[in-house]
Structures are given as C-alpha cells and as structure tokens.
Amino acid sequence: MQDFGERVWAPTGSRPHVYITPGPALDALCASLVAESGPVAQWRPDWQDITRPVVRQFWHVTLAWADIPTAATVPGSWGDLHTALSTAVSRLDPVTLTPMRAEATTNSVVVRMDPTPELLALADAAGDALQSVYGARVAVEKRPHISLGYGRRTVDTAHWSTSVDPVTEVVGQILLVDTDTFGDDGLSWNLNTQRAIGVGDQRAGAVDATEPGSPRTARG
Numbered sequence: 001m002q003d004f005g006e007r008v009w010a011p012t013g014s015r016p017h018v019y020i021t022p023g024p025a026l027d028a029l030c031a032s033l034v035a036e037s038g039p040v041a042q043w044r045p046d047w048q049d050i051t052r053p054v055v056r057q058f059w060h061v062t063l064a065w066a067d068i069p070t071a072a073t074v075p076g077s078w079g080d081l082h083t084a085l086s087t088a089v090s091r092l093d094p095v096t097l098t099p100m101r102a103e104a105t106t107n108s109v110v111v112r113m114d115p116t117p118e119l120l121a122l123a124d125a126a127g128d129a130l131q132s133v134y135g136a137r138v139a140v141e142k143r144p145h146i147s148l149g150y151g152r153r154t155v156d157t158a159h160w161s162t163s164v165d166p167v168t169e170v171v172g173q174i175l176l177v178d179t180d181t182f183g184d185d186g187l188s189w190n191l192n193t194q195r196a197i198g199v200g201d202q203r204a205g206a207v208d209a210t211e212p213g214s215p216r217t218a219r220g
Contacts, residue, residue: 002151003152015180016078019063020171022097029099050157066131085126102161111148115142123141
C-alpha cells in the first residue's frame with residue numbers, strides 16, 4: 001500500500017466531478033466489507049491505520065472529472081455544465097451497477113464494478129459534457145469502482161481480493177459535485193452545490209442551485 005497523498009494534484013483545491021452514488025443495496029454491501037468482522041478487516045486488522053477510510057456519506061463511483069480548480073472556473077459555468085450533462089444523459093439507455101469484487105490496489109481499497117458498455121457510455125457522456133464547458137483536461141473513468149479507503153502511508157501489504165454478493169442497482173441519477181479528493185479531512189464534496197441529474201427517462205432537478213465557491217457549511 002502506498003500513500004495516496006503523494007498523488008496530490010497541483011494546484012491544490014476542489015475540482016468538478018461527476019459521480020454515481022450507491023443505492024441501499026450497494027451501500028450495505030460496502031458497509032459489510034469494512035465492518036470490524038468484514039473481509040477488509042480479515043485482510044488487514046490494522047487497515048484503518050494504513051488507510052484513510054472514505055466517509056460513508058461520500059462513497060461514489062467516479063464517471064469523469066475536469067482537471068481545473070473550481071476556484072478558477074467562470075462564474076455561472078456550473079449551471080452550464082448542469083445543462084450539458086442533463087442533455088447528454090437524457091438520451092442514454094438505462095445503466096446498471098454490478099459489483100464484481102473487492103480488492104487492495106496500489107494505493108486504495110476498492111469495490112470494482114462491471115464496466116458494462118452502458119456504464120462506460122455514461123462515463124463518456126459525462127466527460128464530453130465537462131470538456132464542452134471547461135475545455136480542460138478531462139479524465140474519464142474506464143475502471144469504475146467505489147473507493148473505501150486510500151493509503152495514508154507506504155507499507156508492505158499482501159495482494160488481496162475477495163468476491164462480493166451479486167447485488168445490482170439501476171442508476172436513476174448522477175451527481176455533479178465540487179470535490180476535494182485531497183482535503184485535510186479526507187475526500188468530500190460540497191453538499192450545498194451538488195446537483196442531481198436524471199439518467200434516461202428518470203429525470204431529476206437540481207439538489208441546490210448554489211454555485212461552487214459558496215460557504216461549505218455542509219461538508220463531511
């Protein structure tokens with residue numbers, strides 16, 4: 001396990017991301033993995049010492065993100081991105097999340113999702129929307145996963161992987177969020193400015209119309 005913090009981006013600060021957040025079944029699966037008696041603890045009883053667990057509220061599957069500090073974006077662009085995302089994903093086929101396994105990677109503990117064509121198409125659509133608004137370097141996730149914890153220091157760890165229960169969830173919406181992956185308190189995003197966007201026919205409005213840069217009164 002390596003220290004994930006060594007990958008900190010420059011300049012520091014939050015950036016626009018597009019996520020899927022787990023529903024009840026997938027959330028419960030992840031919780032069972034990191035429980036005191038769960039598979040992660042059986043792999044490394046000290047896993048919380050060698051990793052920084054992601055707060056449950058902020059578990060997510062990344063679709064895409066733009067490598068531009070939110071503080072450097074043009075005022076009003078959050079609304080433009082919301083519109084671009086809504087248009088892009090309204091035309092897509094339904095997407096299903098299916099976990100395949102949990103494993104320890106170079107610098108994190110993750111639950112891997114089945115990279116179905118529909119899920120990858122959703123990620124591409126999110127990346128295209130980010131690109132159209134910000135014109136910045138955009139990363140599209142091709143190996144979808146939920147990170148349960150990031151390495152906080154570099155230590156020798158054995159390879160680990162375990163099968164997981166075959167739960168499935170239909171993705172009804174995605175979230176546009178202002179995330180600081182390397183924040184002092186760990187990964188979190190601004191709950192005041194997150195926006196929910198319906199996928200396909202399951203359309204959703206904004207959770208909050210506040211632009212990034214507003215006080216982060218609801219951070220984890």
